[in-house]
Amino acid sequence: MASIGWALLLFLAQLQTLLSTSVVRRADAGHLTNLPVPFLCHPDQAKALLQLKRSFDFSGSTTRLLSWRNGTDCCLWEGVGCDTSSGQVTILDLNNRHLYSNNLDPVLFSFISLRHLDLSNNDIGGFIPAPGFERYSDYYHDVFSYPTYYDSFFNELWQSNFDILLANLSNLRELYLDCLDFSGTGEEWGKSLATSVLSLAGCGLTGPIDKSLMRLDSLSVINLQENFGITAGPFPEFFMDFLNLTVLQLSWTNLEGQFPYGSFKSKNLRVRDLSSNQNLSGNFPNFSSVSSLETLLLDRTNFSYARPMTSSNFLSLKELSFGGNFSVDFLYSFGRLGSLSRLDLDLDSITELGPIFSWIGHHENLMSLVFNSCNFSEIVPTLLTSRP
DSSP: OHHHHHHHHHHHHHHHHHHHOOEEEEEETTEEEEEEOOOSSOHHHHHHHHHHHHTOBOTTOSOOOTTOOTTSOGGGSTTEEEOTTTOOEEEEEOTTOOOEESSOOGGGGGOTTOOEEEOOSSEEEEEOOSSSGGGOTTOOEEEOOOSOTTOSOOOEEEOSOHHHHHTTOTTOOEEEOTTOBOTTSOSOGGGGOOOSEEEOTTSOOOBOOOGGGGGOTTOOEEEOTTOTTBOOBOOOGGGGGOTTOOEEEOTTSOBEEEOOSSEEOOSOOOEEEOOSOTEEEEEOOEESOOTTOOEEEETTSEEEEOSOOSOOOOTTOOEEEEOSEEOHHHHHTTOOOTTOOEEEEEOTTOOOOHHHHHHHTTOTTOOEEEEESOOTTSOOOHHHHTOO
16 A cells, blocks of 8 residues: 555656646657757747737726746736647737727738637727738638627727728638728728628718628628718618528618518527617518527617517517507517616607506516606506516
8 A cells, every 4th residue: 555655756746847847858869858849839929929019008908918928938827819720820819908009000910821810909099000911811800890889999990992991802701890980981981891690880981781792691790880971771671581691780771661571581690789760761681590699689770560569489689679650569569578688768759657657567678768758657566666
């Protein structure tokens, strides 16, 4: 028994020695030679990353990028990922660090093997240089956006030409460029795209929502919200044919006219936001499936809600807003929405508030309740005032 104990102690001592050293051993002419473990990261890429770090002001940031130190393996640095075979930097994810820079350092575009770039939720300004993204010929994921409009930190980069920005990005699959300024790019911004995720919220786009987007039938995310300069026009009906569509955000895009009568063919639609298009009218939209729908925003539109819902299978619905002329029967036709956490209603045309509050009182997960154009001449029922 004692011999087993001594053997175990010897093994642990040897293991500690192995873990505390940074050498490898190789056979060389019959002798064992100790060699330093080579860094996976390329020295020139480590140097470029350190230059990028020096371009940031960290006074208001959530990080100091302390792991970014000369003489260490940059593949182990915060937010950096490398290809395990080539050692090339393929991932740079500095999302939500609140980094500040008044100019985007061109050294960023020296990482020619980069596949994933996320600089969202930072305060980075200036002009996107050329040459720039066109160096990333195999690029497939690009993020300069800010995830939600509640966050005050966002990038203020700009580029006047869509073609320059996206040149040679034939393998681009996900494009998130929210709040980059493309106001000078003209009306043909949609013709340079080939992607499955299209997020260009608040980019100052002008002209119509081009029919050239019809060829992107594999789109799963379409976010064009808050592009106030888009030419007024009808809802692009071809969006309803996109089978992979999960997110559709078109608020504040000057949609007008009658909404198409057909159904959305996607069975996985999670977000549908048509709010703040006051000249968009028609009946409540049809869906081939509503069980996956999490967000449905139709406030500040001119939809009609006279008819009750034909389906009450909104099992996943968390956010709901609509306004205009809706009936109590229409509201009750939703049934009890067990996942509902946010409700926004325009009560301008409602004269009997009691049944409305009664329906609301059945939603115990409700965290946010907003009433627009209200007339609270009727006493609010006890069931609402007693809620925490």
